[in-house]
Amino acid sequence: MKNSNSPGKGLVPPAMHGGNVYAAALANGRPMPKFIDFSASINPLGLPPSVRRALGNAIPFSVHYPDPYGDDLRKQIGQSFRIDPESIVLGNGSAELISFLPRALSIRHGLVIGPTFMEFERALALSGAQSTYLHARAEDRYAPPLEQVQSMLKKKKRIGRAGTNERPSSRPPIDAVFLCNPNSPTGRAVSRTGIRQLLQTVQQVKAYLIVDEAFVDFCQSCSVLKDVAKSLNLIVIRSFTKFFAMPGLRIGYVVGPRDLVTRIRCLLPPWSVNSLAQAAALAALQDLGYRRRSVALIRRERVRFMSRLKGLPGVRLFPSHANFLLLELPPNHSAARIAEWCREQGVLVRDCQDFSGMNRRSLRLAVHRGKENDQLVKLLMHALTVCE
Ligand SMILES: Cc1ncc(COP(=O)(O)O)c(C=O)c1O
Missing domain, CATH: 3.90.1150.10 (Aspartate Aminotransferase, domain 1)
Structure with missing residues (x-):
């Protein structure tokens, strides 16, 4: 008999988040x-007051559909961070983009460095991929266990789910690593050098490194946004939510190799980012x-x-x-x-x-x-x- 609490095959219940x-x-x-x-x-x-003004000015444009790919905003992001606008895809909050990433990248088994934002695990489950957590420990003041991650990747062997009797061969090799930097809820950050070392290993095993930089504006020195241009295996997730105090407007972006960005775009619903959010983000970026x-x-x-x-x-x-x-x-x-x-x-x-x-x-x-x-x-x- 079907459990009435279970949402059904292929569905994953929503996670609880702060701010409700x-x-x-x-x-x-x-x-x-x-x-x-x-x-x-x-x-x-x-x-920011500049964003309030931009929102007011953008209201009349609500009678039109928004720019489907947010060209002006992508250009501004490109200019602000000296990156290629064609390597950027906008989303209705970075949460929307996270939910499509495993499908866009055809991930079969993601390694999530935890404890962290729950939507990585959820996105993996929604796309039918497997997930394995490797947790930082309180004894280590929640420093992410990067050496362990690297040796796990290097072993390249198939692993069974921790704490189960699952046979090691029943899981595909890890093809993506999720790192939130700085991490939530622990607050710990990995240095840029630390991420670059991890990326080298990730590249050797032909996997992806997905770095969620939702909080990086508070710790800009650890961002690896510019490294995306030099690697086909690095994807960076960014959000306007936390730093610019606009959780209700819903806007974020992913920066990655052009073909991956195109693949994400193919999965997104049309006009996923509304015109008010685009105008707000444009003004926010210019407010130094x-x-x-x-x-x-x-x-x-x-x-x-x-x-x-x-x-x-x-x-x-x-x-x-x-x-x-x-x-x-x-x-x-x-x-x-x-x-x-x-x-x-x-x-x-x-x-x-x-x-x-x-x-x-x-x-x-x-x-x-x-x-x-x-x-x-x-x-x-x-x-x-x-x-x-
Ligand atoms: C680490 C992290 N990444 C991404 C998000 C999603 O943010 P948004 O969808 O508002 O851009 C959150 C929200 O709590 C978060 O904590």
């Missing part, structure tokens, strides 16, 4: 704007002042927030190169309970237990401005006493 202020408002009977959201890692400076202010704010506030959080009894914090911090609660606490209690007080934090490879005591906290961060530290101090 709608569900929180419904659950708590509190209007949405009353929540302070630390669960989605969005730039606390908010939408916003970029400077954002990087400076996060750099400064991350250090201060971290030192305040360290004052919470028994908590452990991990190094971060992004606009969020990963915190591990003391052994007698659960992240789910603390997150629920905070939500009742109108504050959302990300309980990380549903990330494969994370424990049940981990919380991800977006870095906001000083006053809100201090408010959260106070709230967590209180939560640690009432939620035992």
Whole structure:
């Protein structure tokens, strides 16, 4: 008999993500704007004023279909990062592009360096590909296990699913590695040199290296965007969501070899990126002042927030190169309970237990401005006493 909870063959249930202020408002009977959201890692400076103006100016153009391939925006991205516009494909958020990548690249078995964004595993499953996780460990302060990844690739042998009796020969060899850099939810980043070393091995075994740079604007020195032009095996995913505070507009892009970009385009629905999102992204890229202010704010506030959080009894914090911090609660606490209690007080934090490879005591906290961060530290101090 069919299990009523199972969605059916070839379907994969949606993953839970941070930032669901709608569900929180419904659950708590509190209007949405009353929540302070630390669960989605969005730039606390908010939408750049230049983007607000561009959105206003673009409204009249909503009577037309959007430019199907976003030529102006791709040209601007090309100019901003000195890359070929023909190597860029836009999507309705980078999540849309991630969902098509395994099919576009004909991936059969992806190695996902975890714990990380769940949509890589989901995209692999949706396209009928297999996935294997290799997790960074809390003992290593979540430094991605790149040497292990490389030796796994070099072995080139077929591997069985960890923790099962599956015969090693039943899985195809790994043909793609997914690395999120800086990684969410851990915050750790791999240096450009580290990625280049990994890419060499990936190239030797004729696989793809897919680097998700959704948070890289906060750590530009680790971006490998420019390396795409030199390799047929490197694909970079970028998003406007986090850095330019526009999660509701939905726009991201993939940079890769031209033929792969064409293949992704063949899978996308028509007009997948609306004209308001295109106009917003175009203005955002040109706003260098916003970029400077954002990087400076996060750099400064991350250090201060971290030192305040360290004052919470028994908590452990991990190094971060992004606009969020990963915190591990003391052994007698659960992240789910603390997150629920905070939500009742109108504050959302990300309980990380549903990330494969994370424990049940981990919380991800977006870095906001000083006053809100201090408010959260106070709230967590209180939560640690009432939620035992
Ligand atoms: C690491 C990472 N990549 C990609 C995405 C998707 O972002 P978007 O679809 O808004 O571009 C997210 C969203 O949470 C993320 O955390």
